[in-house]
Amino acid sequence: MYEILKEVITSKRYELTDMLRKIDTLWAQGDLTDEQRTELTKLAQDNADPSMSLDFERQLKSLEERVAALEKSSGAEPEEYPEYVPGKWYYNGDGCTFEGEKYKCIAPEGQVCTWSPKEYPNYWEKVE
Incomplete structure (x- = not known):
């Protein structure tokens, strides 16, 4: 195997x-x-290869955009380090909270990171 x-x-x-x-x-x-x-x-x-996940990612991105639009219309402020969402597209500078720790995405500019800090630590930097 x-x-x-x-x-x-x-x-x-x-x-x-x-x-x-x-x-x-x-x-x-x-x-x-x-x-x-x-x-x-x-x-x-x-x-x-991130492109192996793109169909799922496109659907998720569409949902994220819809949620963002709903939050904007409700006046809710987005959180700087929201809870990590598996499969979400994270770009350089995006923040998340994963397993109780805050992280900042350090993927190269233009690259998308769809993996958690545990799965692909090279694209994440612990903050604080």
Whole structure:
């Protein structure tokens, strides 16, 4: 199973969150060693292609825009570090709260980050 996952990850034809879930499931079932899990997780994070998640992302972005419009019409001020939303598009400078900690997205300009600070720490910086 390890070799199959490694081949899929190397092909870059996967969605990161799903792949990390599969790796953890196989590890929990005893099909992967701790070392294999660590290696595959890092490889998956390093080779992830955000475009593999775009259909879902477009739908989510549309919903976010609708919610923002509703909040604007209600006069509600957006929170600077709202709770992290899985799959949401975060851009450089966006803030979120994840597992009780505040983070700022440091993805390169023009790049989108759809992963949590835990899943892809290279695109996040802890604040405060």
